[in-house]
Amino acid sequence: MSAANQTVQITIDSDSGIPLWLQLRNRLIYLIASGKFQVGDKLPTVRELAVDLGVNYNTVSKVYQDIERDGYIVSKRGKGTFVAERAPAEAEAAKSEVEFLADEFIRQCRELGVPRQDIADLVRGRLAAAGEAE
Numbered sequence: 001m002s003a004a005n006q007t008v009q010i011t012i013d014s015d016s017g018i019p020l021w022l023q024l025r026n027r028l029i030y031l032i033a034s035g036k037f038q039v040g041d042k043l044p045t046v047r048e049l050a051v052d053l054g055v056n057y058n059t060v061s062k063v064y065q066d067i068e069r070d071g072y073i074v075s076k077r078g079k080g081t082f083v084a085e086r087a088p089a090e091a092e093a094a095k096s097e098v099e100f101l102a103d104e105f106i107r108q109c110r111e112l113g114v115p116r117q118d119i120a121d122l123v124r125g126r127l128a129a130a131g132e133a134e
């Protein structure tokens with residue numbers, strides 16, 4: 001499945017106080033680093049992603065240019081934009097940081113005596129409350 005069919009994994013929170021372009025950049029890098037977007041996957045066009053997310057075309061274009069310059073994606077004229085062969089070390093760092101946060105959360109819950117299943121239920125509940133449940 002190409003990344004173009006996975007835009008539902010990209011969400012923007014206009015109330016978060018974090019600039020939209022930075023949210024989009026960080027989310028795309030995470031999706032690439034985590035393997036959700038595989039090497040060679042075709043990304044949505046700038047226009048498609050802008051429409052899907054309800055953001056300005058120039059915002060998406062800026063993000064694509066930025067992460068292409070950093071080596072995460074490559075543009076092929078007339079063919080589209082694709083996940084690059086090898087993501088930069090920064091991608092692994094981003095993935096590791098998120099994994100560290102998850103591990104730390106789990107550790108703290110376990111120290112409080114929260115059973116594993118309750119931790120998973122808690123996360124699902126919080127995601128649902130935030131409007132991000134699948």
